Amino acid sequence: MKNIKIISYLCLLLFLINTMFSYAQTGTLTAKEIVVKADIKSRGETSQGEMSMTIVRPGWERTVSMKSWSKGNDYFLIYITAPAKEKGQVFLKRKKEMWNWVPSIERMIKIPPSMMMQSWMGSDFTNDDLVKQSSIVKDYEHTLIGEETIRDQECYKIELIPYPDAPVVWGKIISWITKDGFNLWKSEYYDEDEFLVNIENAYEIKKFGDRKLPSRMEIIPADEEGKKTVLEFDSMEFNKPIDDSFFTQQNMKRVR
Numbered sequence: 001m002k003n004i005k006i007i008s009y010l011c012l013l014l015f016l017i018n019t020m021f022s023y024a025q026t027g028t029l030t031a032k033e034i035v036v037k038a039d040i041k042s043r044g045e046t047s048q049g050e051m052s053m054t055i056v057r058p059g060w061e062r063t064v065s066m067k068s069w070s071k072g073n074d075y076f077l078i079y080i081t082a083p084a085k086e087k088g089q090v091f092l093k094r095k096k097e098m099w100n101w102v103p104s105i106e107r108m109i110k111i112p113p114s115m116m117m118q119s120w121m122g123s124d125f126t127n128d129d130l131v132k133q134s135s136i137v138k139d140y141e142h143t144l145i146g147e148e149t150i151r152d153q154e155c156y157k158i159e160l161i162p163y164p165d166a167p168v169v170w171g172k173i174i175s176w177i178t179k180d181g182f183n184l185w186k187s188e189y190y191d192e193d194e195f196l197v198n199i200e201n202a203y204e205i206k207k208f209g210d211r212k213l214p215s216r217m218e219i220i221p222a223d224e225e226g227k228k229t230v231l232e233f234d235s236m237e238f239n240k241p242i243d244d245s246f247f248t249q250q251n252m253k254r255v256r
Contacts (some may be wrong), residue, residue: 031142031158035175037182039137041211044238046071049208050081051233055123058226064121073135075247079255086121090252098127101252108249117169124198124219124229128169139166140173150186151203153178170197181205183214196222208236 029037048069055062065082069075076093080086088103098111116128140160148157155176162168171192176185183205189198198221202214213236220228245251 031144031156032137034144034156034177034182035140035142035158035160036137038175038177038184039135041182042184042213043070043072044211046240046242047236047238048240048242049233049236051231053121053123053125054230054232055121056226056228056230062122064123069242069246071242071244071247075242075244077247077252077255080121090255092247092249092252094247099249099252101249103253108252113167124221124227125231126169129219136160136173136175139163139168145174147179148176150176151201153180153183153185155179155185181212183212185214198222208233209238211238 046069048067050065050067053064053066055064063083064080064086067079067081069077074093074095076091078091080089090101092099092101098116100109100111101107102109111127117126119125120127120129140162143159143161144156145159146157148155155178158175158177160173160175162170162172170189172190172194174188174190176187177183178185183202185202187200188196189200191197198219200217200219203216203218204214205212206215208215213233215233217231218228219231246255
């Protein structure tokens with residue numbers, strides 16, 4: 001009986017030591033709290049801005065310009081402003097549904113969950129990437145697996161494993177979040193068989209309104225040499241009130 005008590009005491013002591021060490025590594029922040037801070041900072045209560053996306057392929061490049069609006073995790077809208085061929089196209093995420101308005105054929109297309117991993121407008125971003133269909137906060141278990149310096153930024157290295165019933169497209173994500181500013185600085189995306197699919201890097205931290213964020217993101221397919229997509233943010237505004245009625249199919253035909 002005495003031995004059992006001693007073993008129980010030692011197990012408890014080891015647990016407390018490990019917990020204290022984990023807190024010491026992050027300044028009392030857990031891995032999930034770090035991810036939450038990065039997520040909240042990047043999206044705010046609402047956001048709206050202008051950006052351009054350049055698709056780079058061996059031998060050619062194509063740039064798409066757009067405006068975007070978001071509200072929390074449930075609402076997201078993108079309006080294409082250039083080139084002329086795609087101008088006027090609108091993409092809407094409203095809760096669990098995603099829609100595409102194509103003015104050239106005056107057709108509203110519903111994008112099913114099975115297409116969330118499909119390329120968005122020929123880029124290396126997926127439909128899921130652009131409208132943030134899955135939540136890196138709610139759908140994944142977070143584990144701090146180390147610390148690394150990436151492009152002169154000291155970062156927390158966090159592994160994200162989806163919960164068994166989570167409606168997500170990735171089998172695993174490894175993210176590097178900066179200690180100074182909680183910016184998502186690098187991510188690696190793996191499929192269900194744990195093969196690396198995409199690498200995402202952030203660059204050039206600039207001030208947008210009340211916060212500093214990376215102004216350029218690059219996503220590179222792991223096994224396709226010479227291909228990448230570059231997303232550059234020209235302007236961003238956060239926490240300006242946007243009514244839910246803005247994110248409707250009716251407004252998709254009116255927004256400019």
